[in-house]
Amino acid sequence: MGGRPKRKYERGAATAYISRNRARKKLQLSLPDFRRLCILKGIYPHDPSNKKAARKGGQCPQTFYLAKDIRFLLHEPIVNRFREYKVFVRKLRKAYGKAEWGTVDHMRDNKPNYTLEHIVKERYPTFVDAVRDMDDALSMCSLFSTFPRSGRCHVSSVQLCRRLTVEFMHYVIAAHAMRKVFLSIKGIYYQAEIQGQEITWVVPYTFSHNHATDVDYRVMATFNDFYTTLLGFINFRLYQSLNLTYPPKMEVVDNQVGGEVDYALENEELMERLAGLSGDVVRVVAADAGNEEAELDEFPVEGDDEGTEGKKRKEEAQRLQNLQNLFDGLKFFLNREVPREPLAFIIRCFGGLVSWEPTVCIGATFGVSDETVTHQVVDRPMVERTFINRTYVQPQWLFDCVNARMLLPTADYLPGAQLPPHISPFMKEGQGEYEPPEQLRLRALQRGEQMGQPTVEKTMEKEEEEETDGEQVDSEDGRGSDSGHEEMEEEEKEEENKLQEIEEKMQKKRKVRVTAGRVKEQNEERVAAEQALEEKRLALMAMRKKDRHLYSKIMYGRRKKEREANKLAVKRKAYEDTLKAAKKGKKRR
């Protein structure tokens, strides 16, 4: 009993959270500095559990930070750097005003700057943590590396971003870490698996950006500061893990095509050559083929006598290896109009050899007329000069092959052909979402079922159509979308019809008769289903209120999803119908 009386706002949410303004005052920083600090240190506002208490009875909405976070910022050495910078700017302005150019020069030389290594280490205590958070860093760096070398941000930062992304790409190539690629309308998505973490990043198409006025480039630059530091250290570590030298060097290639002596300045040429992605990077220890992939040992799993678990894992590993060597032994030549970098990157990731016109970029290793070229990637309707011993494909073929984890038939991807839809590889199977028929076909193909083979079947179908007015296509297509249940019902109906016909015939023969009462047929399945449904309904009645609420929420979400999927399915059906009608109309004419 006794003790100090409890007062309001002395514990709980009122003290655990601190508003932004108060935090700023506590740190004695201006708002831009505070923002920069938050960005660099990864401090973000929290939504207090009890907003009213956190506001201490106030009415206006506020942003709250965790008081602990702010206390943690108090000891940040970088805050002092900010202050130094502020003083520096003030002094510089004064010197300018007095036109003391010598002082200005001197001060410029001693401009205070900060490093962010300690923050990286602090935010990511282990390497895996850092790798897990790479998504945004990579996307941002790839964006910055496409910025023009003037205007929006410092040239040095653009160059640094470019360097880091190229280094990372070389790592992905060397580690065979690429898993999925996707051509979206926003850019190209890549997904790599590094240290067991799935890293996804997006690279814009190589066009100039229309710089919007509603974007604060300073904020992005601050983020980029941190991300470049992070990415640099990650790159170093990744290179180390593969015994590659860092900074990367290209292995000397003799068979260079074209006179590229004066391609670039001497200091830039190395970078350009790296960015060409045509060759391997130098290793510290010479690569040993046997050493690279560790064999999977078998571990007996308890309660698993036949070793199915081990088998599964082995199969998985085998599949992965197949993917990693997808383009092994293939030689690609990229035409001028094809985006060179993403394609070269993908081909090299999956073990292919690639070259391009020497005028496009440095580092081309063979020319168009090389006899050993197996594929030429073309993105224009017709090619003037064709070689008979190579396949001409559109760039989407490469992407689809990677996502399908197998070499697809090239018939659909010939130059000028109408391409099959490009399916996102990021859709998970069996989440109640709509899956387009192409995806289903691809899945079947991957499972090794023969129902797929879309191209062969299609051609067959076309031939058949010509003969039989496309009746078979109807049935074929119908089977894909309908469930088996309906088929059964249809069969039953057919049988019934037959029985009825027979009965009618019999009735016609005999005129005088005594009809036996027909037993009302009961569909046992249906009855059972109805019963189960009723039981469920009754059980729902007996649910607790809380559970019922949650249940209805979940079911609402599911139903919504289902509705959307249905909508898409209906749209698809309508599209196919119109397509068919158009075909028929053509034929009649």
Add this chain to the structure above:
Amino acid sequence: MAAHVRQDSLPSVTRKRTNGSSEAGDELLLFANTSGGQDSKTCIDEDEDSSDEESSVYSGLEDSGSSEEEEDEVDEGRRDGYGSEDADDNTGDGQEYCESEQVHEVVGDGKLPERDVAADLPVPAENKPAEDEYECDTSDEEDIRNTVGNIPMEWYKEYPHVGYNLQGQHILKPLRTKDELDAFLDKMENPDYWRTVYDKNTDTDIKLTDEQVALIHRLQQGRFGDPNIDPYEPASEFFSSEVMIHPVTNTPAHKRSFIPSLSDKEKVSKLVHAIKMGWIKPRLPRDNTPRYYNLWASENPQAIMGRHGMHVPAPRVPLPGNAESYNPPPEYLLTEEEKLAWDAQEPQERKLNFLPGKFKNLRSVPAYARFVQERFERCLDLYLCPRQRKLRVNVDPEDLIPKLPKPRDLQPFPTVQSMVYKGHTNLVRSISVDPTGQWLVSGSDDHTLRFWEVCSGRCVRVVSVDGVVRSVAWSPNAAVCLVACAVNETVVLINPFLGDWLVCQGTDGLLASYTPPEEAPPQPATWAAADVTDNESGIRLTIRHSKPVKQVTWHGKGDYFAVVVAESGGCQVVVHQVTRRRSQAPFRRNKGLVQAVAFHPLRPCLFVATQRFVRIYNLIKQELTKKLMASCKWLSGLAIHPAGDHVICGSYDRRMTWFDLDLSTRPYKVLKHHRKAVRAVCFHKRYPLFASASDDATAIVCHGMVYSDLLKNPLIVPVKVLKGHQVTRDLGILDVTFHPTQPWLFTAGADTTVRLYS
């Protein structure tokens, strides 16, 4: 004195300009001394005020800048005894300054202002006096033909002369007889017109010589005045790379060169001090390329540096779906209406933040216009968006459904509608089954009671009464055949003469055996035997109350029955004894409106349900034993489990509450099965069943097993939803009751039917 004046010449200039030229001569003199250049300027272009100001400022600045030198000169001048020397010197300066401007003017006009030219040029020979003391003096070109000095020449406008020569004689103005025409003719005809300049001082035209013209040309071209100077002649290097054997100068080295310089020493010490104090930082080596190393060389996963448990990692950007593809399947493309709808939506409301598009090939894919914005938005999300850890329930909804025993295992319970009793013409308010289970009575708003045979569905008897039948109740005693029904203010006791004839006869006998007491005690209701006509229809007794009667319910023994009178505040519950024809009101007042009453099946207790509470009174001790808090707004009915320890109440706010009297006065379970108000509830006498009827025209049968083990809670499982009635006038089923022996359920609906479910 002169130096002093010079120092504050600038303010004096302004003063002069404000006062005008009519200032006192003394001051003017001083003024002429200080800034002759400025004055000469004013005399040349008088109306150009702006240039005047400029020059004055300029001269003032120059004065302040070179005051030291001039002081020296002044001293020299004094020593020489030449007071005016200094002034002249100064004037010359000013003229030189003016000269450059004047040259430009010449270019513009094609005519030289003669004042300056005359000042600059060597004086022509014919005008020169013989004894020219300034002959060799080239720097100070004082015009010696006219001695008036540096004054505006218009002061002599009205005189015939323009000044005085050195001898003090008038210099007469030459005769000017030329008019404009002559001047023009002169200009046209005189071949030397272009080299003729007007001398203001002597008011004469001077023809420039060829040398003078050549000089002017040279000056205009920016060359040396002297044609003999060759600026490009080879220079002989004074200091050359070759080491000479002789020194350049033969002077001995000064002492200074052997002693360290004091001023240097001072400067150096200042710098050293500044470096020591950290005011000046030595230049840092600049290397912008960042250095990377193995940052995670010694990583300790246990060390959560600076971070706390409240860290919420940022959610990842959702991965792109098929709709984002550059070549999506056709169903993902938006139709025209969808596009319009998309456009009309707010950007933050849109499900897709882009418009799906299909491109025929990769080369036709354009840049995505909002790429930078989307990255920026992600940045904003990362550092500005408040985060909160939300417990995401990853529950399989099937797990939420309670695992109840299968209804099939809980049989028997009514499952199908097997009989419909039709006959009433208005809604049926109340039904009751006789204790043998053979007969059913229903009371309706069409002022009749109908007696039905349960199994055949035949209406065996119709009894008309004079009012709406609100409630009917068959006496639970199998030895008597008596039905109580509430009609308006009266309760009518009817002997329907159904079933065993002996029992019916016995009932009549029982009623007839009543002998009224000597003195009738005051009663809350009046008993009256039925008249002859009524007697024929089966009515035996009528009990009249002061207000309409809402409900009738029998005690288990069949002798007592309780009624609820719709009288607010007063005694709403009256208990009647049939054999002694006695009535008593157990409560003087009831709190709230009594909705229903019921007798405890075993103990002498009365349950009184008001709007929100159920009160249990012990009739022997005459006290309140329990007050059950039904968690609902308005109770509609109550039923008591045959064992007497459990009560269910229905309420108009859709709920049905189950009370376990041993457990608590709060409901053990609140069941919210119906979609509309619950009208009636009932327990089965033998089977563990209870039912509820509602306005949504359904009756729900639940399995309600009560265990004799006190530690085991009752098991309540809904087993069947019975449908069949129609909703009429927003009313569904009004009453429900179980068959006494079979698992059958009777319902009375507002659609004028009574139905049997078995």
